[in-house]
Amino acid sequence: MGGGDQPLILTDCSLEETENLLSPVVREEQPDPLDVDIFGILTGDSPLRYIGFDQQGCRSSLVYQTPNGSRYWCPDVSSQFxxxxxxxxxxxxxxxxxxxTYGEMSGFQIRVAGYKKWKGEITHRVLVCNKAGKPRGKMIDSVNPASMSRARSSCFxxxxxxxxxxxxxxxxxTNYVLYEFSENHNHELVSSENMDLTRKGKHLNFDDLHFVHAMSLNRVGATVAHRLQTSLKGGHHNMRGTRNSYKNVSHDIRMFIGERDMQLVLKKLEDRATNLHNFSFEVYHFEGVLQAIFWADDVSKLNYQLFGDVxxxxxxxxxxxxxxIFxxxxxxxxxxxxxxxxxxxxHNETVESYCWLLEAFMKIHVKHPRLVLSDQDPAMRIVVPNVFTQSVHRLCMWHIMKKLPSKVSGDLIHNSNLRSRLHKLVWNVYISTATFEEKWHNLMAEYALExxxxxxxxFSIRELWVPCYFCDIPxxxxxxxxxxxxxxxSMFKVTSGSTNTLVQFLMCFDTAIDNQRYNQRVVDFKSKSTTCVFKTGLELEVHAAKxxxxxxxxxxxxxxxxCMISCFITNVDVVDNFKVFTVSHMNNRSDFVNHFKVSIHMLEHSYECSCMGFTRVGYLCRHIFCVFRLHQIKNILDRYISNRWRKGSLPSRVYSISQRxxxxxxEVSVLRNEVADCLNECVDHLTFNVDGLSSFNQKMKELKRELVDNFPCSSSSQKKQCLIEHLVGQHDEHIIDLLPPHGIRNKGCGTNRRLVGPGEKAIENSKKNPRMCRSCNQLTFHDSRNCKKKASVGESTSEK
Incomplete structure (x- = not known):
C-alpha cells in the first residue's frame, strides 16, 4: 500500500480475522497447518484417515478425522457447480x-467477509462460510460463577x-479472477430438510410479507397467520420463514413507522384527495401535535345524500x-x-373537540340531517343543537331505560308489572303526547314515585327521548x-386493536369499510337478481316487488x-274535500283493539293515516293499503315511494374497484396480481395432469433463470425497506413537523378491567341466589364479611 492510502476493510469478522483472510494476497507466508493436513487427506499423503460419507438428506459430504479427533466435512458436489x-x-x-448456489447444494450459507481498496477502487474480495470467525461476546468464567448471571444466555x-x-x-x-478456493468445513453441513431454517430460508418474500400484513389488518396475529399459511401451502416444507420471522414483520413495520406515523397518515390522505374523486379530509393540530381528524370519501358522501336523513x-x-377517540x-x-x-x-370528549368534529362534518357534507341520535354525553347535548341548527337532537332510549334497575331501588324494581307498564308506555309510538303525559302521571301516582x-x-327532558314526541319528523x-x-x-374494532399506530388504524379502517360496502353490494345484487315469493296475489304486491x-x-x-286479514273499514265520512275512512285493526285474538282514520283528499288524491306510518318509516301502512284495496288501486303512487328505499338508489360507480x-x-400491483392469476389458472388447468405439470414446471424454471439473470435484485435489506414502504406508504421528508398525540387519558383507557355500572350489578345480582346475612339478619346478596351495617356499627364503636 503506497501513496499514504490506508486499506479500507469492511467485514462481519474482527479486524484481525479479516487481515488474516486477506493477507495472502499481499504477502507470502506459510500455509495454515490445517490446510496442509486437509490437503494431505485429499491426496492420501497424510496420516489422517478417511471416515466415509455423511448423508444429509438429499446430499452427502466426505468426512475426515485427524489424529486428535477433529472432523472435517468436504461437500460432495458435482465439479460443474x-x-x-x-x-x-x-x-x-x-x-x-x-x-x-454451491453453498445451497453443499449445505452451508455464505457471507461477505471483507474487501480491500486501493485508491478508492476494490482490489480484493472474500466470501466465507457463515460460520467463519470466532464467537463474539464474553465467555462464561467457570471459576467465577457470579459471571454466569451477567452473561447473556444465548448460543453462537x-x-x-x-x-x-x-x-x-x-x-x-468489472471482472474478478478466483485465485483461492478452500472447500473444507470444520462443522457438519446442513441437510436439505433443514435449509428452510437457515438465514436465507427464513427470509420472507413479498407475498409472505403481504400475507402477514393483510392478516394483521383483520386482527389475525403472526402465529395464526403462520399456521394458516402452512396449511395453505401444504406443510412446513413448502414454507419460507418461521413463526418468529412472521412475528418480526409487525416489529419491522412499527420500527419503520416510528415518529413518522402522523406524516404517513397525512401523506395517504393527501394522495387520496389527489387521486380519488371527491375525497375530503380535515385536520386540526396544535403546536405540531395532532388534535383531531375527519375524513369522508365519495361513497360516504353519496350514501349521506341518500340516507343521511337520520x-x-x-x-x-x-x-x-x-x-x-374513534x-x-x-x-x-x-x-x-x-x-x-x-x-x-x-383528542378528548370536550365541547371544543366535538364542536370541531361536527363542524368538519358539516363542511364536507353541507346538508343538515333531520334527526341526530346520540347518548347522554353532556358535551354532545351542548354541541349538537349548536352545530346542527336545522336538526332535531334525540337521545338513545336504550341508554336511558337500562338505568332503570339502578335508579329505582327497593322492591319496586323487582315488580315486573311496573317495568312492563313503564316500557310499554315509553316505547309506544301510536299515542299522543297528551296521553303519554297523563298515563305517566297516573303510573307514578300508582307506585308512589311522584x-x-x-x-x-x-320526564323533564321527555322531548329528547320519548318516541311520541318525534312522530311528526320523517x-x-x-x-x-x-x-x-x-x-x-364493533365491526371496526374487529379489525383494529389498541396497539395499532394511526397509519395501521387507517388501513384497518379501510379493510372494515370495504367489508361493509362488499356486504352492501352483495345484498344489492341479490335484490336486483332475485324475486321474493308473493303471498296475496294483489297487483299492489307485484308492483312493490319491482x-x-x-x-x-x-x-x-x-x-x-x-291489510287483508287484520284490517276492516267500519265507517266512511265526508268532511269538506276529505273522505275519512275508519279502519279497525284486529290483533291475533281477533279483538278490535284500535281504530285508525285514513283521510283522502278527493281533489289532490292524497292519503294520510292517523298512525303516521309513512312519515315514521317511509312506506305506506296497512290501513292505507286497506283503502287501496277497496278502491282497487293496483300501483303505489309515486309520491308515496321514498327514494331511499328504491332498488338501485346508489349509482353504479359506488361499487367500482377504483372506489375501494x-x-x-x-400499476405494479395490478401487473403482479395479473401474473399471479395467470400462474394460478395454469396450475388449476393442469391440476391432475402429471405430464403437463412437469412440462410447465420445467418452463417456469427456465423462465426464472432468465429473469434472475436479466433483472438483478437489490440487497435483502434494501428490498425489505422497499416492501414495507409499499405496504404502509412512504414519506420523503426527513423533518417531522406533525406528531401524534401522547398521554391521552379518557374514560375508555388506562385499565384492562372494564368498570361495571350499578345497572349491570343489579342484573348480575338478580341472577344470584340471596343468602342470610348474620349481621343484619336479612336475606340479601352479601354476607357478614361485607355487610354495610356491620361496618357502620364498627365505625361508631371506634369513635366512642
Missing amino acids: KPVVGKIYLSWDEVYKTYE KFTSCKALIRLRAIKGT IAFDATYSTNKYNM VPFTGVDNHKRCVTFGTGLI NHIWLNEM MCCLMKTTSRCESSN IYTQTIFKDVQKEIYK LSVDNS
Whole structure:
C-alpha cells in the first residue's frame, strides 16, 4: 500500500480475522497447518484417515478425522457447480450467485467477509462460510460463577470455519479472477430438510410479507397467520420463514413507522384527495401535535345524500395506541344495513373537540340531517343543537331505560308489572303526547314515585327521548337507539386493536369499510337478481316487488298481507274535500283493539293515516293499503315511494374497484396480481395432469433463470425497506413537523378491567341466589364479611 492510502476493510469478522483472510494476497507466508493436513487427506499423503460419507438428506459430504479427533466435512458436489481457481467472472453478482448456489447444494450459507481498496477502487474480495470467525461476546468464567448471571444466555454459530473463496479484481474492468478456493468445513453441513431454517430460508418474500400484513389488518396475529399459511401451502416444507420471522414483520413495520406515523397518515390522505374523486379530509393540530381528524370519501358522501336523513354517532375506544377517540357517523341504507357517512378521531370528549368534529362534518357534507341520535354525553347535548341548527337532537332510549334497575331501588324494581307498564308506555309510538303525559302521571301516582328524582328528571327532558314526541319528523322510527352505532363500532374494532399506530388504524379502517360496502353490494345484487315469493296475489304486491329492495319489500308485503286479514273499514265520512275512512285493526285474538282514520283528499288524491306510518318509516301502512284495496288501486303512487328505499338508489360507480379503499390500484400491483392469476389458472388447468405439470414446471424454471439473470435484485435489506414502504406508504421528508398525540387519558383507557355500572350489578345480582346475612339478619346478596351495617356499627364503636 503506497501513496499514504490506508486499506479500507469492511467485514462481519474482527479486524484481525479479516487481515488474516486477506493477507495472502499481499504477502507470502506459510500455509495454515490445517490446510496442509486437509490437503494431505485429499491426496492420501497424510496420516489422517478417511471416515466415509455423511448423508444429509438429499446430499452427502466426505468426512475426515485427524489424529486428535477433529472432523472435517468436504461437500460432495458435482465439479460443474464448484468454484474453479483461475476462472474469470464477469461481475461481482455472478461470483456471489455462483458461490451461493454451491453453498445451497453443499449445505452451508455464505457471507461477505471483507474487501480491500486501493485508491478508492476494490482490489480484493472474500466470501466465507457463515460460520467463519470466532464467537463474539464474553465467555462464561467457570471459576467465577457470579459471571454466569451477567452473561447473556444465548448460543453462537461461529466455529472458525476456513471454507472460503478469494478473488482479485481485474484493473479497468468489472471482472474478478478466483485465485483461492478452500472447500473444507470444520462443522457438519446442513441437510436439505433443514435449509428452510437457515438465514436465507427464513427470509420472507413479498407475498409472505403481504400475507402477514393483510392478516394483521383483520386482527389475525403472526402465529395464526403462520399456521394458516402452512396449511395453505401444504406443510412446513413448502414454507419460507418461521413463526418468529412472521412475528418480526409487525416489529419491522412499527420500527419503520416510528415518529413518522402522523406524516404517513397525512401523506395517504393527501394522495387520496389527489387521486380519488371527491375525497375530503380535515385536520386540526396544535403546536405540531395532532388534535383531531375527519375524513369522508365519495361513497360516504353519496350514501349521506341518500340516507343521511337520520344519523347516529357514538364514541368508542381502544382502536389505536395513542388512545385517540374513534367517532364514526352511522346511518341506515336502503337495505336497512349500517352505512358509514364519515369518520373522526378526536383528542378528548370536550365541547371544543366535538364542536370541531361536527363542524368538519358539516363542511364536507353541507346538508343538515333531520334527526341526530346520540347518548347522554353532556358535551354532545351542548354541541349538537349548536352545530346542527336545522336538526332535531334525540337521545338513545336504550341508554336511558337500562338505568332503570339502578335508579329505582327497593322492591319496586323487582315488580315486573311496573317495568312492563313503564316500557310499554315509553316505547309506544301510536299515542299522543297528551296521553303519554297523563298515563305517566297516573303510573307514578300508582307506585308512589311522584318525588323520584331520576324519573322526574327523565320526564323533564321527555322531548329528547320519548318516541311520541318525534312522530311528526320523517323517518323518526328508523333509529331509536344507538345500537347501530354499537354494531358499527364493533365491526371496526374487529379489525383494529389498541396497539395499532394511526397509519395501521387507517388501513384497518379501510379493510372494515370495504367489508361493509362488499356486504352492501352483495345484498344489492341479490335484490336486483332475485324475486321474493308473493303471498296475496294483489297487483299492489307485484308492483312493490319491482320498486323496493328485498328487505323493504318484505316489510311492505307484511303490511299488504295484514291489510287483508287484520284490517276492516267500519265507517266512511265526508268532511269538506276529505273522505275519512275508519279502519279497525284486529290483533291475533281477533279483538278490535284500535281504530285508525285514513283521510283522502278527493281533489289532490292524497292519503294520510292517523298512525303516521309513512312519515315514521317511509312506506305506506296497512290501513292505507286497506283503502287501496277497496278502491282497487293496483300501483303505489309515486309520491308515496321514498327514494331511499328504491332498488338501485346508489349509482353504479359506488361499487367500482377504483372506489375501494383497501385495493392497491398502482400499476405494479395490478401487473403482479395479473401474473399471479395467470400462474394460478395454469396450475388449476393442469391440476391432475402429471405430464403437463412437469412440462410447465420445467418452463417456469427456465423462465426464472432468465429473469434472475436479466433483472438483478437489490440487497435483502434494501428490498425489505422497499416492501414495507409499499405496504404502509412512504414519506420523503426527513423533518417531522406533525406528531401524534401522547398521554391521552379518557374514560375508555388506562385499565384492562372494564368498570361495571350499578345497572349491570343489579342484573348480575338478580341472577344470584340471596343468602342470610348474620349481621343484619336479612336475606340479601352479601354476607357478614361485607355487610354495610356491620361496618357502620364498627365505625361508631371506634369513635366512642
